[in-house]
Amino acid sequence: MWAFCVDAHPAFRCKDCSRSVLRPADKQQISLALFSQCGLLILPDEIYLSLMTAKRKHTATPALMTACTVFLLVAAAAFSPAYALPSAWEEYRGWIVGIMLGVFVLGLLVVVLFQRKNGQGIEIQHEDLERLMRERTAELEADLEAEIERGRIAQEALARSEADLKMVQEVAVVGGWSLDLRTNELTWTNGVYDVFGLPRGTPLDYEKFLSFVHPDDAEYVNESWSNALEGAQYDIEHRILADGGVKWVREKAQVEFSDSGVPLRGSGIVQDITRRKQAEEERHVLRRQLAHVSRVTTAGELTAALAHEINQPLAAILANAQAARHILDEKEPDMDELHAILDDIINDDGRAREVIKRIRSLLRKESANKDRMDVNRIVEDALRLVERESRFRGVAVRTELAGGLPPVAGDPIQVGQVVINLLLNAMEAIGEVSEPPREVTVESRMNGKTEIVVSVRDTGRGIGGNAVRSVFEPFFTTKETGLGLGLSISRSIIEAHGGRLSAADNPGRGATFSFSLPVMQRNA
Amino acid sequence: MNDRPDAEVLIIDDDASMRKALERLLQSMGYRTRTFSSAQEFLNTDFPPGSVGCIVLDVKMPGMSGTDLQEELKKRDLPFPIVFITGHGTIPMSVQAMKHGAVDFLEKPFDDHALVQAISRAMEKGRQAMAFKREIRELEERYRLLTPREREVLALVVAGMLNKQIAAELGTSEKTIKVHRGRVMEKMQAGSLADLVRMAEKLNISTS
Incomplete structure (x- = not known):
């Protein structure tokens, strides 16, 4: 009878096709459990919901099965005289059975009422759910539209900022680049192509870039980049061979690393600083010239004194030498006098050399030691x-x-x-x-x-x-x-x-x- | 080679080595020399009147420079001809020196021939200057013998006036003027009127 009840009970029949959702073995167990359908009342919400889901999907979940089995065991324990109750409870067995029956009858009433109310409740819940869904959908749609609007605004802002960036890049003769370190694929913005004087879109990699670096700077650039890949700063100035000439560029880049510290991607900017460098170089040359001019000027101011100092010993040497010649022309040359003359000549030569040495050191052009x-x-x-x-x-x-x-x-x-x-x-x-x-x-x-x-x-x-x-x-x-x-x-x-x-x-x-x-x- | 036994070359240079070398060179060529280490030392030396010789003078010296000494000698009326020698001469410096009567301006180092030539020229100039000076001195002595009246007559004679004109000018007779004129010619030891005019020029007596 319970099996029939279970089988016939709408809770275990599909709402759409009215087929039983239970396997025959399950029916036997559940029919027992359904002694008191009120058990369902005390089932937690989620089991109840599982039951509802099972009803729709023609299946019963293991949780439901377990719950029913537990109830069955409790009920069986209460009814069967074979089960011994604690001796203190034995004399109240009749009461207990009575109460159980009362509970059962009450349970039936409740189940009928519950079933009816539940049917309505589900309907209401469905409606609520659908309303909620509609409301939520509307909300989401509004959000989506707002999001799209925001995206559009962002897009416009991005376009504007890209235009600004492009202008800045053009004005500053600057370009951006990005190097994928796993594929060695180098991407340049048009600005960089212009700086390097290459047709836009020429495919590139790191080696190709290096081939444009001035041979004298290639080692420096390569070394700096290697250091950057190990986490060092990359902000360098070097020369490149572009447009058949030499240009100066400044490069600044950042390297992205994976969590494990493997370099993934380098990205940076290239700026053409040729004009600045030329100006610097000119300034440098000018400063050097100025320093030299001043040295020469200082020397010039000293020239009068120094020329006198050089000419003095030279004149003495010449006069001494000529005197020696006249003495030698005599019949009996005075050898002591000749010796004295030669000694004086040697001394004066030393004097002249000393002066020249001093001038030379004064005019030396080398930069500061x-x-x-x-x-x-x-x-x-x-x-x-x-x-x-x-x-x-x-x-x-x-x-x-x-x-x-x-x-x-x-x-x-x-x-x-x-x-x-x-x-x-x-x-x-x-x-x-x-x-x-x-x-x-x-x-x-x-x-x-x-x-x-x-x-x-x-x-x-x-x-x-x-x-x-x-x-x-x-x-x-x-x-x-x-x-x-x-x-x-x-x-x-x-x-x-x-x-x-x-x-x-x-x-x-x-x-x-x-x-x-x-x-x-x-x-x- | 020596121009004259009593002619000396006076070497003034602050550089001892140069001084010694110059002394040797000039002595080896037969000159008598005297050396001075500064212009001041030279000025402190007494030279007998009528001394002849030339100065070989370094332009740039501490204290009084060569050109300063040149001016000083002029002021003191010491007619030594000067040969300048310089280690580092400038054109303005040499122009100034020559204007003030330097005989030559040699830049160090110089050749002995150039030095000898310059010294010979200087000696010659010195002799001329000395002779001229002696002549002037003689003329001045003769001029001093003239009376004031005779000096007046001399001035008018060399101005080209006739005796008659002179007599009118001085308010006396032509005959008296003739006597004065004869005395003037005699005292001045002038052989002719032209002679007298030349003497008056040398004495810087106004002929106008």
Whole structure:
């Protein structure tokens, strides 16, 4: 009867075809379980829903089967006298059976009511669900439209920004590239093709790119890129061979790595910086020329004294040699005199050579060396070179050189030139003043522990308030024959050595020019 | 080779080596020499009047330069002819020196022949200057013998005036002028009027 009930029960029949969804073996079990359909009431929602799903799909789920079996076992335990209840409960067996029957009847009523209500409930639920679906669909459609709108706006913005980027790239002569490191496929924007002077769309790979790099830079580029693939910064400037000429480009790139650290893709920009480089190079050449001009100018100012110094021994040599010839023409040449003459000739030759050596070192064109130099020695060498000049001008030169100064790093020729320049300026300034004292004082001393200061103090007419600011400007001069480059070049020389050159009027008379040079680091 | 036994070459150069070499060279060629290490030292030396000789002078020296010395000698009326030598000469410098009467301007190093030629020229010029100076001195002495009246007559005679005109000018007789004129010719030891005019020129007596 339960089997029939189960079989006939609409809960186990398909809603559409009314076929039973249960296998015969299941029917037997479930019919037992359906003693109390109220069991369904206490089934959790999900089992109930599974049941509903099973009904639709003509299948019953294992969960449902298990639930029914459990109920069956409980019911059987209650009804069968064969099952022994705990002795304390035995006398209430009749009550228990009664209650179970009551529950059963109640369960039937409830199932009937539930079934009816449930049918309605499902309908309502379906409707709710459908309404919900419609609402949700509408919402989603609205969202989708909004999304599409946003996409369109983004697209437009992207197009605009791409146009902007293109313009920027064209103006800055810059292009972008991307290199797939797994396929070695190199992609260039048109900008890069233009920079390299290649037809747009030419297929490329890394090696092809390298073939355009200037041979002298190829190794550097390759090495930089290898380092970038290991995580280093890639921001380099190098030359390329393009359009039958040499161009300068700046490249900056980033490499994407996989989680395991394998480089996947490199992307970056290329900028044509040929014009900037040319300007830099021109500036560099100009600066070098200017430095040379100043050196030559300084030399030119010294030429009078130096030429005199060279011609002096030369003239003495010639006169001595001619005197020797006349002596030899005599009947009894004075051999002692001839010996003395030859000794003098040899001495004068040494003098001339010394002068030439000094000029040569002054005119040397090489760029700054970083030698260890002794500041006092530079000052003393410079003083020897201008010694004659100071005698002519009747200027006394005093020195106050501190002993035991540490070495400084730099080019002794250049720094010597600065000292000479300052000394000549000082003497020239004194030349315009007649009353004594006419003296130049050169001082060297430590300033703190890190720098040495050299100052040249004169008793000339001073610089004068406003001019103190402009004396270092190029082409500023108070001399009729001056180029106005000496101090400006001197300052750049000192600054190139990491020091400062400054000027000030003395409290009393004259001016003081001082420069500082950093003391050489011990480990340098 | 020596121009004159009492003629000396005076070498002024601050460079000891150059000084010595010049001294040797000139001595080997038979000149008598004296050396000075500065212009000041030279000026401090007393030269007997009528000394002859020439100066070989370095232009660029500390203290008083060669050109300064040249000016100073001119001021002091010491007629030494000067041969300048220079280690590094400029054109303006040489022009100035020559204008002020330098005989030559040699740039170091110089050839001994060039030096000898320059010194010979200088000596010759020195002799001429000396002779001229002596002549002037003699003429001045003669001129000093003239009375004020005779000097007036001399000036008017060399101006080309006739005795008659001179007499009218001075308010006296032609005969008196004739006597004055004879005395002037005699005291000045002039052989002719032309002679007298030349002497007056040398003495810088106005002929206008």
